[in-house]
Amino acid sequence: MSQTAKSTKDRILDAANKLFYGEGIRAVSVDAIADAAKVTKRTLYYHFESKDQLIEGYLASRDQPNLALFAQWFDAAEGSIAEKTAAIFYRVGENARHPKWKGCGFLRTAAELANMPGHPAVAVGAAHKKKFEAWLTERYAAAGLTNPAAVARSIVLLMDGAFSTILIHRDPEYAIAAGDTARAIIVREMDASE
Amino acid sequence: MSQTAKSTKDRILDAANKLFYGEGIRAVSVDAIADAAKVTKRTLYYHFESKDQLIEGYLASRDQPNLALFAQWFDAAEGSIAEKTAAIFYRVGENARHPKWKGCGFLRTAAELANMPGHPAVAVGAAHKKKFEAWLTERYAAAGLTNPAAVARSIVLLMDGAFSTILIHRDPEYAIAAGDTARAIIVREMDASE
DNA sequence: TCTATTACACTCACTAGTCGGTATACATAT
DNA sequence: ATATGTATACCGACTAGTGAGTGTAATAGA
Missing domain, CATH: 1.10.10.60 (Homeodomain-like)
Incomplete structure (x- = not known):
C-alpha cells in the first residue's frame, strides 16, 4: 500500500x-x-482472479472519471441547459478527432460481450449509463423542465447514437448534428415549461 | 452455381x-x-481468402435484407412520415425482445474492429448506414420537409442510439423513447414546412 | 480437364490460467 | 536480540489447449 x-x-x-x-x-x-x-x-x-475480472476492473476505473468529465464540460459551458447539453456533444466531437479515440469504452465492451449478457463488466457499463441518465435528469429537473426524465432519455439516446455513428463513419460531424438536435429538443421543452 | x-x-x-x-x-x-x-x-x-474476407462477406450479405426490412416496416405503417418513422423504432423494440437479438451487427462489428479503422468490413458497415440515412433523406424530401437531410441525420442518431442503449441495458423500452423522440422531431418539422 | 469438395495432418504463434518458489515485512514467542 | 510464524507481493517456467492458415493427395461431377 x-x-x-x-x-x-x-x-x-x-x-x-x-x-x-x-x-x-x-x-x-x-x-x-x-x-x-x-x-x-x-x-x-x-x-x-481472471481476465473477466480485469475487464470489469477496467470499466469500473473509467466510471467516475468519465462522469466527472461530462459534468465538467456541462458546468464550464455558458448559457442555458440547452447550450450546456449541446456543449457536451461538441466536446465529444472534438475528442473524437484524436487518433486514439475509439468510441465509448462501455458501449464497445457491451458490443463485444453481447453473447454474455450477464457479464459483470456489462453490468458496470449499464450502471455507468444509468448514472449519466440520472445525472442529466437531475439537471433538467433543477432547471424546471416538466419532463426531465423523458428529455434526459432522448439526450442519452442521441449521445450513444453519436458515439456509434462517429465510430463507424470516423466522422466527428455527427457529434455536431447530435448536439444541435439535443439543443432543439431542450429549447422546445423549455418553451413548453414556461 | x-x-x-x-x-x-x-x-x-x-x-x-x-x-x-x-x-x-x-x-x-x-x-x-x-x-x-x-x-x-x-x-x-x-x-x-481469409477470416477478414469472411467477416466482410457476412456484413455484405446483411446489407440489402436489412434495408429492405426497414423499408417494409416504414411502408406498412399507417399515418404521416412521423408515424411511419416511429413505427421502425417500435419494430426494432419488438425484435429486441427475442433472446437471439444482439443489437446491430454493423455497429457491433465496427466496435469490435475499432482498432482496424480501414478494415473492409467496417467500410461495408459504414456504407450500409449511409444508405439508410440517404433513404430516409429521400423519404423526407418526398414528404416536403424543408431540411430532409438534417432530419434524417437526427433520426439515424436516435436509431443507432437505440441499438446501443437497448443492448447495454437489455431494455427494449429505449426503442419506444427513441421512436417518440423521432416522431416529435418530424412533427415539428412538418409544422414548420407548412 | 476444370471446378468444387473432402480428409486430415501439420505449422507456428498465441491464450488463459497454474505450479512452485522467493523476498520482504511485521508480528509474537523465547 | 533472536528465532519463528504468517501474510503480502512478486516472478520464471510451464501446461494444455486454441487460433488462422497451409500442404498434399484423393474424389465426384460437368
Whole structure:
C-alpha cells in the first residue's frame, strides 16, 4: 500500500485501460497487459482472479472519471441547459478527432460481450449509463423542465447514437448534428415549461 | 452455381451470419463456422481468402435484407412520415425482445474492429448506414420537409442510439423513447414546412 | 480437364490460467 | 536480540489447449 508512485494494481489497470480501450477486449491478451504494466502474468493474476475480472476492473476505473468529465464540460459551458447539453456533444466531437479515440469504452465492451449478457463488466457499463441518465435528469429537473426524465432519455439516446455513428463513419460531424438536435429538443421543452 | 437447395458459399455465409452475429466476430473461430456450415475448413478457404474476407462477406450479405426490412416496416405503417418513422423504432423494440437479438451487427462489428479503422468490413458497415440515412433523406424530401437531410441525420442518431442503449441495458423500452423522440422531431418539422 | 469438395495432418504463434518458489515485512514467542 | 510464524507481493517456467492458415493427395461431377 505504498503511495510512492503508483501501486502495482494501478499500473495493471492503466495498462488494461490503454490496451482494452485501444485494441478491444478480445483482441488483447492478458500477457500483453502484463507486459505493458511491466509485471509478470503471475503478479497480474495475484491482483485479478481472471481476465473477466480485469475487464470489469477496467470499466469500473473509467466510471467516475468519465462522469466527472461530462459534468465538467456541462458546468464550464455558458448559457442555458440547452447550450450546456449541446456543449457536451461538441466536446465529444472534438475528442473524437484524436487518433486514439475509439468510441465509448462501455458501449464497445457491451458490443463485444453481447453473447454474455450477464457479464459483470456489462453490468458496470449499464450502471455507468444509468448514472449519466440520472445525472442529466437531475439537471433538467433543477432547471424546471416538466419532463426531465423523458428529455434526459432522448439526450442519452442521441449521445450513444453519436458515439456509434462517429465510430463507424470516423466522422466527428455527427457529434455536431447530435448536439444541435439535443439543443432543439431542450429549447422546445423549455418553451413548453414556461 | 447450382440453385438446387443452397450453394456451399451461401451455407458458409449463413453459418457466419448466425455465429458472428450471435457470438461476436473475434469470439468465433473459422473452424466453428466451417463446422456449422458442414464444410471442411479447406472448403471454406476455397471460397474466402481469409477470416477478414469472411467477416466482410457476412456484413455484405446483411446489407440489402436489412434495408429492405426497414423499408417494409416504414411502408406498412399507417399515418404521416412521423408515424411511419416511429413505427421502425417500435419494430426494432419488438425484435429486441427475442433472446437471439444482439443489437446491430454493423455497429457491433465496427466496435469490435475499432482498432482496424480501414478494415473492409467496417467500410461495408459504414456504407450500409449511409444508405439508410440517404433513404430516409429521400423519404423526407418526398414528404416536403424543408431540411430532409438534417432530419434524417437526427433520426439515424436516435436509431443507432437505440441499438446501443437497448443492448447495454437489455431494455427494449429505449426503442419506444427513441421512436417518440423521432416522431416529435418530424412533427415539428412538418409544422414548420407548412 | 476444370471446378468444387473432402480428409486430415501439420505449422507456428498465441491464450488463459497454474505450479512452485522467493523476498520482504511485521508480528509474537523465547 | 533472536528465532519463528504468517501474510503480502512478486516472478520464471510451464501446461494444455486454441487460433488462422497451409500442404498434399484423393474424389465426384460437368
